[in-house]
Amino acid sequence: GESVGLHLPTLSVQEGDNSIINCAYSNSASDYFIWYKQESGKGPQFIIDIRSNMDKRQGQRVTVLLNKTVKHLSLQIAATQPGDSAVYFCAETPNFNKFYFGSGTKLNVKP
Amino acid sequence: NAGVTQTPKFRVLKTGQSMTLLCAQDMNHEYMYWYRQDPGMGLRLIHYSVGEGTTAKGEVPDGYNVSRLKKQNFLLGLESAAPSQTSVYFCASSYPIGGVTNEKLFFGSGTQLSVL
Numbered sequence: 001g002e003s004v005g006l007h008l009p010t011l012s013v014q015e016g017d018n019s020i021i022n023c024a025y026s027n028s029a030s031d032y033f034i035w036y037k038q039e040s041g042k043g044p045q046f047i048i049d050i051r052s053n054m055d056k057r058q059g060q061r062v063t064v065l066l067n068k069t070v071k072h073l074s075l076q077i078a079a080t081q082p083g084d085s086a087v088y089f090c091a092e093t094p095n096f097n098k099f100y101f102g103s104g105t106k107l108n109v110k111p
Numbered sequence: 112n113a114g115v116t117q118t119p120k121f122r123v124l125k126t127g128q129s130m131t132l133l134c135a136q137d138m139n140h141e142y143m144y145w146y147r148q149d150p151g152m153g154l155r156l157i158h159y160s161v162g163e164g165t166t167a168k169g170e171v172p173d174g175y176n177v178s179r180l181k182k183q184n185f186l187l188g189l190e191s192a193a194p195s196q197t198s199v200y201f202c203a204s205s206y207p208i209g210g211v212t213n214e215k216l217f218f219g220s221g222t223q224l225s226v227l
Contacts, residue, residue: 009151034215043115043201043218044154089153091216098169099216101146101153 012108019077021105023090026071030092034099035064035075038087047075047088077107085109113137117202117219124192124226132187132222134202142205143185144169144216145177147198154201160185192226199223 013019025033031052036044050057050064050073057064063076073090087104115136124130134143141162146154146169156169160179174196176188185204189196203216 036216041220043203043220044216045218046215049215091153098156098159099144100170101155103151103153 009103010106010108012110013080015082015109015111016079019075019080019084019107019109021075021077021088021107023073023075023102024071025073025090025092025100025102027092027094027100028068028071029094030100032093033064033066033073034091035062035073036089036091036101037084038089038104040086044089080107080109082109082111115202115204115217115219117200117222119222120220121223122225124189124224126193126226128192128226129188129190130192130224131189132200132202132224134185134187134204134219135183136185136202136204136217137183138204138206138217139182140204140206140217141182143179144203144205145175145185145187146201146203147171147196148201148221149198157187157200192224194226197224197226 034049035047037047038044048059048062048064050066061078065074087106089101089104091099091101093099118133144159145157148154155171158177160166163182166177178186200222202219205216
């Protein structure tokens with residue numbers, strides 16, 4: 001079955017630095033990917049998405065990169081702020097009915 | 112606009128007891144999902160529904176039942192709770208456009224369930 005994993009379970013960065021969170025996926029049929037942010041005690045919130053026909057997509061302070069060759073996804077956060085501290089999940093779907101989530105990376109932003 | 116609302120927020124059960132978690136969405140979404148989240152793991156899909164009156168199994172459906180009698184509500188039932196079902200449960204919904212899901216899942220705030 002599908003598996004979605006993260007390289008680093010915890011990431012600590014200095015406020016103002018850029019953050020990079022990585023994700024690996026195993027299903028080559030997946031054609032849509034999402035990054036979610038989950039703050040303590042809350043449900044996941046959508047950050048940014050990317051389709052398999054793209055390799056880069058930018059949002060406000062966030063960029064998602066997709067490398068289909070090695071089945072790798074990354075989330076880049078520019079000028080990381082204390083409010084960015086949360087757990088970040090990547091999710092993939094091959095059919096839009098089911099989304100498969102990674103185990104999450106906890107981002108700690110040090111003031 | 113409340114979005115996705117889950118009740119209750121917390122619950123403690125004894126082994127063998129039954130309960131129902133309620134999820135309600137006011138966004139007219141067709142698709143609804145139930146996930147569980149365990150420490151150190153990602154969200155795992157329990158059951159989902161692509162429309163009123165229809166349900167389907169996800170990755171970890173055993174021990175759970177669901178019903179979607181109304182479009183806005185998706186119920187998750189535990190007939191005989193087990194300690195392995197201690198988890199945080201999240202409901203989510205999404206809206207398909209032209210037969211393809213509007214991929215953004217909107218999540219509720221979760222239900223913390225402990226089974227003793």
